[in-house]
Amino acid sequence: MQNDKTKQSVIIVGGGWAGLTCATELASMGYQITLLESARQLGGRARRVAFDDQPVDNGQHILIGAYRETFAVLKRLNISLSKSIDRRALNLLFQYCGGRKFNLKLPALLTPLNLFIGLLKAKGFSARDRWHALIFGSKLFSNSVFYESDISVSELLSNEKQTENNIKALWEPLCLASLNTPIEEASARVFVRILHDTFCRSHKDADLVIPKIDLGALLPDPASDFIEQHSGTVHLSKRVTNIDIVQRHVVGVRCENEVYKADHVVLALPPHACLPLIKDHSALHDIAYNFNSFSYNPIVTAYVKYPTSVRPNLPIQALLGTTSQWIVSRDVAGQPGLIAVVISGPGPHMQLDNDQLANTIKSELANCFPHWPQADDVKIIREKRATYSCRVGIDLLRPDNKTRINGLWLAGDYTKTSYPATIESAVISGKRTAELINQI
Ligand SMILES: Cc1cc2nc3c(=O)[nH]c(=O)nc-3n(C[C@H](O)[C@H](O)[C@H](O)COP(=O)(O)OP(=O)(O)OC[C@H]3O[C@@H](n4cnc5c(N)ncnc54)[C@H](O)[C@@H]3O)c2cc1C
Incomplete structure (x- = not known):
C-alpha cells in the first residue's frame, strides 16, 4: 500500500483554500481524491460572489509578497501570476479624513536597508516617531523582540515605546488588517512573526498583492479542474455529517445516509465546523476542548x-x-x-x-x-x-495536522502555522497535510 499511492483514497472535507491545496497536492502524487463541499461553490471564505453583473469576492483580499506557498501552488496549477495578480512595492498612505496624512514607502533596496530608509523617510511622522519605529524595526530584524509568555499587541507597543502616531497610523491598522483582532486583544507573538516575515527576510516579501481576477478564478476553478483531470471527484452541496472510525482508524465519512469510504480523511474546516464531527470521539476530546475556546x-x-x-x-x-x-x-x-x-x-x-x-x-x-x-x-x-480571533495565547490552541486517529487529519488556516488566519496559512496547512500523508 505504501508504494502504490494510486490505490490510496483520500476524502477531503471542505473546498476552501486549505482543502483545495491539499487535494491538488495529493492528486499530483497519484492519490485518489474525493472532495466534499457543503456549499454550492468552492472557495470557502475566499470565494467569488456576484455584484449585479460583475464578479467580486465575499471580501476584498489583500495578499503580500511573503505568501510564498500561495504563489507556489498557483504556479504548480499553471496559473499565470502576471495575469492574475497585481504585485507592487509597498507604498501605504494612512490618512485622517481632510487631515493629517502618513506615508510609508519602501525603496527597492535589500532588507533591512529598505525598511530602515523607508522608516527614516516616512512622511507625516515626527523625528521621535521615526526613531522609535527604527529601534523597533531593528529589534524585529535581529529577532530580539521576545517575551516569555504571550502579551497583547498594545502591551508590546507600549513596551517598545511606540509613539501615539506610530500606533494609530501604522501598527494598529497593520495589526487589524493582518490579525483581524483589535490591538488590545491581539497576540503579540503572532504579530511579531508576521512583521518579521513581511519586513525582515527579503525586500520582495513586503510587496502588496491584489488579485486581478476574482478569487474563484484564482484558485478554486483551476484546482477543481486539476483534481478532475487527475481522476478525482469534486462534489458540491455535500455536507459531511459524521466521520466513521473503527478501532482508532478512520474508514470514511457520511453525508446523512450516504457513505464514502477512504484510507484517509482530511477535515479542512474551521474549528466551529469540525466540532460537531469530532466531539463524540473520545480520542479527539482534547482537540474538541480547544476548539470550544476559539472565538471569531x-x-x-x-x-x-x-x-x-x-x-x-x-x-x-x-x-x-x-x-x-x-x-x-x-x-x-x-x-x-x-x-x-x-x-x-x-x-x-x-x-x-x-x-x-x-x-x-x-x-x-x-x-x-x-x-x-x-x-x-x-x-x-x-x-x-x-477569521478566528488571533488573541493572546492563541498559539496554544492551534492543533497539529495529525490527529490521534490513524488516517484522520486537520487542515485549515487555524492549524499550527506561523501565520494568522490568512490564505497563506490555509495553503501552508493544506500542503503540509498532503506531505504528512505522503510520508506514511
Ligand atoms: C471577508 C474576508 C476577508 C479576508 N481577507 C483576507 C486577506 O485580505 N488576506 C488573507 O490572506 N486572508 C484573508 N481572509 C482570510 C482567508 O480567506 C481565510 O483564512 C482562508 O480562506 C481560510 O481557508 P480555509 O480553507 O482554512 O477555510 P474555509 O475557507 O472556511 O474552508 C472551509 C470549507 O469547508 C466547507 N464546509 C464547512 N462545513 C462542512 C461540512 N460539514 N462538510 C463539507 N464541507 C464543509 C465550507 O463551506 C468551506 O468551503 C479573509 C477572510 C474573509 C472572510
Whole structure:
C-alpha cells in the first residue's frame, strides 16, 4: 500500500483554500481524491460572489509578497501570476479624513536597508516617531523582540515605546488588517512573526498583492479542474455529517445516509465546523476542548460603485478615525470606479443595518474624497466568522495536522502555522497535510 499511492483514497472535507491545496497536492502524487463541499461553490471564505453583473469576492483580499506557498501552488496549477495578480512595492498612505496624512514607502533596496530608509523617510511622522519605529524595526530584524509568555499587541507597543502616531497610523491598522483582532486583544507573538516575515527576510516579501481576477478564478476553478483531470471527484452541496472510525482508524465519512469510504480523511474546516464531527470521539476530546475556546471576528466589505472616472492614485489606502478602514480600487481587477471598503474586526458598525452602514460609508468617502462624484450603488457583505480571533495565547490552541486517529487529519488556516488566519496559512496547512500523508 505504501508504494502504490494510486490505490490510496483520500476524502477531503471542505473546498476552501486549505482543502483545495491539499487535494491538488495529493492528486499530483497519484492519490485518489474525493472532495466534499457543503456549499454550492468552492472557495470557502475566499470565494467569488456576484455584484449585479460583475464578479467580486465575499471580501476584498489583500495578499503580500511573503505568501510564498500561495504563489507556489498557483504556479504548480499553471496559473499565470502576471495575469492574475497585481504585485507592487509597498507604498501605504494612512490618512485622517481632510487631515493629517502618513506615508510609508519602501525603496527597492535589500532588507533591512529598505525598511530602515523607508522608516527614516516616512512622511507625516515626527523625528521621535521615526526613531522609535527604527529601534523597533531593528529589534524585529535581529529577532530580539521576545517575551516569555504571550502579551497583547498594545502591551508590546507600549513596551517598545511606540509613539501615539506610530500606533494609530501604522501598527494598529497593520495589526487589524493582518490579525483581524483589535490591538488590545491581539497576540503579540503572532504579530511579531508576521512583521518579521513581511519586513525582515527579503525586500520582495513586503510587496502588496491584489488579485486581478476574482478569487474563484484564482484558485478554486483551476484546482477543481486539476483534481478532475487527475481522476478525482469534486462534489458540491455535500455536507459531511459524521466521520466513521473503527478501532482508532478512520474508514470514511457520511453525508446523512450516504457513505464514502477512504484510507484517509482530511477535515479542512474551521474549528466551529469540525466540532460537531469530532466531539463524540473520545480520542479527539482534547482537540474538541480547544476548539470550544476559539472565538471569531467579522470582516465587512462594502463594494461602492462610482462612475468609471474615479481612479484613486494608489490601489490601497488606509483611512484613520473612520468606520471605513481600507479602501481598495478594483481598477486593478479591471473594474474601474468600483471601490472596496474593508472594515476588519468587531465594532459598533456591526449593530448598523445594511442601509445605515452603506450611508455611513458613503458619507465618509464623500468627506475624505470631496472631488469624487456621488456613489451609485453599494453592496455590503458581512462575514461574521471571517477569521478566528488571533488573541493572546492563541498559539496554544492551534492543533497539529495529525490527529490521534490513524488516517484522520486537520487542515485549515487555524492549524499550527506561523501565520494568522490568512490564505497563506490555509495553503501552508493544506500542503503540509498532503506531505504528512505522503510520508506514511
Ligand atoms: C471577508 C474576508 C476577508 C479576508 N481577507 C483576507 C486577506 O485580505 N488576506 C488573507 O490572506 N486572508 C484573508 N481572509 C482570510 C482567508 O480567506 C481565510 O483564512 C482562508 O480562506 C481560510 O481557508 P480555509 O480553507 O482554512 O477555510 P474555509 O475557507 O472556511 O474552508 C472551509 C470549507 O469547508 C466547507 N464546509 C464547512 N462545513 C462542512 C461540512 N460539514 N462538510 C463539507 N464541507 C464543509 C465550507 O463551506 C468551506 O468551503 C479573509 C477572510 C474573509 C472572510
